[in-house]
Amino acid sequence: MKFYENGDALTEPxxxxxxxxxxxxxxxxxGKLDLGIIYSRKPCxxxxxxxxNDIKAAPVRYSKNLISNPSSIFHAIxxxxxxxxxxxxxxxxxxxxxxxxxxxxxxxxxxxxxxxCSTGRIGVAMPMSRLTTGIRDATEDIIDECDGAQAFxxxxxxSDTCTKSCSAKIQCSRGEITIGGVVKGAGMIExxxxxxxxxxxxxxxxxxxxxxxxxxDAVDKSFNRITIDGDMSTNDSVLFLANGNSGINLEKESxxxxxxxxEAVNSxxxxxxxxxxxxxxxxxxxxKVIVQGAxxxxxxxxxxxxxxxxxxxxxxxxxxxxxxxxxxxxxGYAKVGLxxxxxNMLYNExxxxxxxxxxxxYKTKWKDIVSANEFSISxxxxxxxxxxxxxxxxxxxxxxxxxxxx
Amino acid sequence: MKFYENGDALTEPxxxxxxxxxxxxxxxxxGKLDLGIIYSRKPCxxxxxxxxNDIKAAPVRYSKNLISNPSSIFHAIxxxxxxxxxxxxxxxxxxxxxxxxxxxxxxxxxxxxxxxCSTGRIGVAMPMSRLTTGIRDATEDIIDECDGAQAFxxxxxxSDTCTKSCSAKIQCSRGEITIGGVVKGAGMIExxxxxxxxxxxxxxxxxxxxxxxxxxDAVDKSFNRITIDGDMSTNDSVLFLANGNSGINLEKESxxxxxxxxEAVNSxxxxxxxxxxxxxxxxxxxxKVIVQGAxxxxxxxxxxxxxxxxxxxxxxxxxxxxxxxxxxxxxGYAKVGLxxxxxNMLYNExxxxxxxxxxxxYKTKWKDIVSANEFSISxxxxxxxxxxxxxxxxxxxxxxxxxxxx
Numbered sequence: 069m070k071f072y073e074n075g076d077a078l079t080e081p082x083x084x085x086x087x088x089x090x091x092x093x094x095x096x097x098x099g100k101l102d103l104g105i106i107y108s109r110k111p112c113x114x115x116x117x118x119x120x121n122d123i124k125a126a127p128v129r130y131s132k133n134l135i136s137n138p139s140s141i142f143h144a145i146x147x148x149x150x151x152x153x154x155x156x157x158x159x160x161x162x163x164x165x166x167x168x169x170x171x172x173x174x175x176x177x178x179x180x181x182x183x184x185c186s187t188g189r190i191g192v193a194m195p196m197s198r199l200t201t202g203i204r205d206a207t208e209d210i211i212d213e214c215d216g217a218q219a220f221x222x223x224x225x226x227s228d229t230c231t232k233s234c235s236a237k238i239q240c241s242r243g244e245i246t247i248g249g250v251v252k253g254a255g256m257i258e259x260x261x262x263x264x265x266x267x268x269x270x271x272x273x274x275x276x277x278x279x280x281x282x283x284x285d286a287v288d289k290s291f292n293r294i295t296i297d298g299d300m301s302t303n304d305s306v307l308f309l310a311n312g313n314s315g316i317n318l319e320k321e322s323x324x325x326x327x328x329x330x331e332a333v334n335s336x337x338x339x340x341x342x343x344x345x346x347x348x349x350x351x352x353x354x355x356k357v358i359v360q361g362a363x364x365x366x367x368x369x370x371x372x373x374x375x376x377x378x379x380x381x382x383x384x385x386x387x388x389x390x391x392x393x394x395x396x397x398x399x400g401y402a403k404v405g406l407x408x409x410x411x412n413m414l415y416n417e418x419x420x421x422x423x424x425x426x427x428x429x430y431k432t433k434w435k436d437i438v439s440a441n442e443f444s445i446s447x448x449x450x451x452x453x454x455x456x457x458x459x460x461x462x463x464x465x466x467x468x469x470x471x472x473x474x
Numbered sequence: 475m476k477f478y479e480n481g482d483a484l485t486e487p488x489x490x491x492x493x494x495x496x497x498x499x500x501x502x503x504x505g506k507l508d509l510g511i512i513y514s515r516k517p518c519x520x521x522x523x524x525x526x527n528d529i530k531a532a533p534v535r536y537s538k539n540l541i542s543n544p545s546s547i548f549h550a551i552x553x554x555x556x557x558x559x560x561x562x563x564x565x566x567x568x569x570x571x572x573x574x575x576x577x578x579x580x581x582x583x584x585x586x587x588x589x590x591c592s593t594g595r596i597g598v599a600m601p602m603s604r605l606t607t608g609i610r611d612a613t614e615d616i617i618d619e620c621d622g623a624q625a626f627x628x629x630x631x632x633s634d635t636c637t638k639s640c641s642a643k644i645q646c647s648r649g650e651i652t653i654g655g656v657v658k659g660a661g662m663i664e665x666x667x668x669x670x671x672x673x674x675x676x677x678x679x680x681x682x683x684x685x686x687x688x689x690x691d692a693v694d695k696s697f698n699r700i701t702i703d704g705d706m707s708t709n710d711s712v713l714f715l716a717n718g719n720s721g722i723n724l725e726k727e728s729x730x731x732x733x734x735x736x737e738a739v740n741s742x743x744x745x746x747x748x749x750x751x752x753x754x755x756x757x758x759x760x761x762k763v764i765v766q767g768a769x770x771x772x773x774x775x776x777x778x779x780x781x782x783x784x785x786x787x788x789x790x791x792x793x794x795x796x797x798x799x800x801x802x803x804x805x806g807y808a809k810v811g812l813x814x815x816x817x818n819m820l821y822n823e824x825x826x827x828x829x830x831x832x833x834x835x836y837k838t839k840w841k842d843i844v845s846a847n848e849f850s851i852s853x854x855x856x857x858x859x860x861x862x863x864x865x866x867x868x869x870x871x872x873x874x875x876x877x878x879x880x
Contacts, residue, residue, distance in 0.1 A: 122814075123806030155832075157815065191832055379873075380877055383873070384878065391879075393596035397708055403528055406528045424563060426561075467785075467874075469871050471785075471786055
């Protein structure tokens with residue numbers, strides 16, 4: 069597998085086109101690109117994973133419903149920033165549908181072949197006249213086959229500080245398969261709502277159900293392992309389009325090609341998830357929290373999440389304070405039945421606790437490690453054989469300042 | 475019921491004595507009182523409620539074990555700040571036991587008649603020679619019947635900004651019954667560990683099991699309803715001593731006296747819990763989150779906790795931003811099956827949402843309400859008949875700054 073960070077990503081698989089335009093969704097007149105389209109002339113099979121929040125934005129419900137039909141095919145995704153179209157009632161539903169039908173009208177496809185994603189403020193009606201103008205402009209760029217991969221990446225950003233993309237290529241006897249992916253950050257939206265959107269494209273051919281299985285597995289190992297502020301949004305969506313333009317059919321390939329392809333999807337998702345965390349709002353540190361020796365995976369992840377979401381732990385990371393007390397306290401309130409005197413703990417490879425005894429001779433080294441902008445914390449609970457990992461970051465004063473008002 | 479905020483509280487029930495001394499537990503030589511004793515010559519029945527964290531400090535395990543013996547009686551509680559005696563292994567257990575035995579030796583009682591509480595740094599050995607000196611001084615003050623109620627309140631403080639106490643008196647045909655209570659704040663400890671300690675005394679006579687039932691009920695309605703940073707500590711303890719000095723036996727009184735007494739215990743706990751939240755670290759606002767119309771109490775509390783612990787919600791409270799979007803988003807990720815279009819929401823008495831529709835004509839009023847240093851948020855889920863309430867506060871930049879290092 070060849071792996072590329074950044075770059076055009078979505079248009080690297082053969083036959084995908086992207087565009088991104090400014091249609092002033094927020095009414096801020098700042099020229100920011102805020103509407104984008106991904107398009108394939110060849111119809112795509114697709115997979116999608118969506119927020120499990122009880123409150124789902126209108127485009128999430130719309131797209132989820134389309135994806136759930138096993139025989140559905142797709143030509144396009146339309147995505148906007150600046151307005152999440154969440155908590156907007158019947159009007160929001162009509163607006164999401166209208167976005168799809170406008171794209172379909174201009175591209176001469178069926179509206180059921182268009183997926184819709186939104187991110188931004190919640191509880192505010194979509195400015196539909198500006199949006200329809202934007203859709204007209206963005207579809208024109210698609211028809212003109214403009215080189216809009218970067219523009220699309222910019223159009224979906226909210227409080228992100230940079231675009232985030234990557235791609236992978238794998239070889240097989242029949243040729244080359246490419247997977248591209250982009251993500252927008254799980255921070256806040258303008259600043260109103262944490263929302264993560266990710267899009268993946270590939271030129272392999274695969275059924276909807278195979279794609280869904282691959283995506284679920286990859287998301288479980290990547291996007292579902294990250295936490296920035298513990299706030300799950302109304303709009304989180306990961307969409308995966310496969311147009312088959314490479315002429316290679318995944319289901320007809322050898323086990324080893326299938327395995328390589330699955331690994332490539334995993335790598336793309338993992339890379340995007342990691343970029344998401346490091347570009348979290350006002351974040352200064354990336355921290356891997358690894359829990360081993362739990363009774364089951366669920367317990368391992370519960371402990372890792374309690375540590376990763378603790379305000380006290382996150383504050384200490386921000387201050388480069390190797391405060392193991394807060395970490396074991398947070399592990400303890402996961403209530404998985406752990407015993408302090410069984411816990412082994414490491415900062416990177418340096419011992420912190422051995423069966424609950426602190427090895428304070430390493431104190432200076434602990435401080436060095438947690439002063440870096442990336443480190444890992446490993447806890448072995450010595451209860452069982454299961455492991456789990458969460459990717460987290462610190463909590464800064466600037467986060468609170470940034471999010472204290474709209 | 476007569477109710478008094480602040481005051482001596484613990485020594486208002488007849489026959490209780492308190493003391494508080496400086497023994498320099500932290501080695502900071504700042505003169506701060508850091509060790510205190512509560513004492514009753516007449517033996518007390520007692521009740522206790524303790525942290526449910528898997529990792530319990532040595533004094534929590536010690537005291538919990540004593541309280542669990544239904545025939546136990548007590549004369550004293552010894553409490554210190556500056557060191558939590560948590561994650562301190564076998565030595566910590568020996569030290570907690572030694573604190574009890576030293577108190578017992580000086581007061582000529584049995585060491586099993588002494589409860590032990592600690593709060594402060596975790597993972598640091600107790601400075602036992604300074605502690606034993608402190609216990610000698612504190613017991614001398616008890617023997618001399620010094621007026622040490624205020625000194626005790628000061629001795630248990632860590633990052634609290636003030637002492638917190640209250641008391642209640644109820645009349646019955648046989649005379650007067652008094653209940654006193656003090657609490658130290660659920661912030662951080664020096665700054666290492668969130669810890670809440672509360673102590674209640676009364677001169678009624680009641681069995682251990684009756685006291686335990688009353689205390690559990692009161693704690694469920696007060697201390698278990700508060701959250702400051704969502705970090706449950708290794709040391710949280712609420713202890714209740716009843717010495718019977720009023721000559722009134724609760725079990726022999728009328729239902730109405732029993733009811734009045736239970737209400738007085740509830741009122742004392744509620745008052746202390748509220749003081750705890752408003753004195754939370756770097757807090758500027760007290761917010762009651764009330765959830766109604768849930769399918770069951772557990773769901774109501776789950777929704778209220780998700781709202782109360784959301785970083786985004788807490789940050790918006792700090793910024794006086796009436797951000798209902800973040801609130802319903804947090805309600806949604808409690809995953810109790812709620813529907814946005816059924817939610818009614820109020821800031822104090824002012825409508826925010828009616829069946830998911832925002833009443834934006836009240837927007838100025840929303841802003842006024844959340845700009846105050848105290849307000850309530852009520853969500854009616856319109857799913858069932860159950861309610862739940864959590865008392866919370868905002869998250870300030872100063873909190874992060876305060877907690878970023880030891």
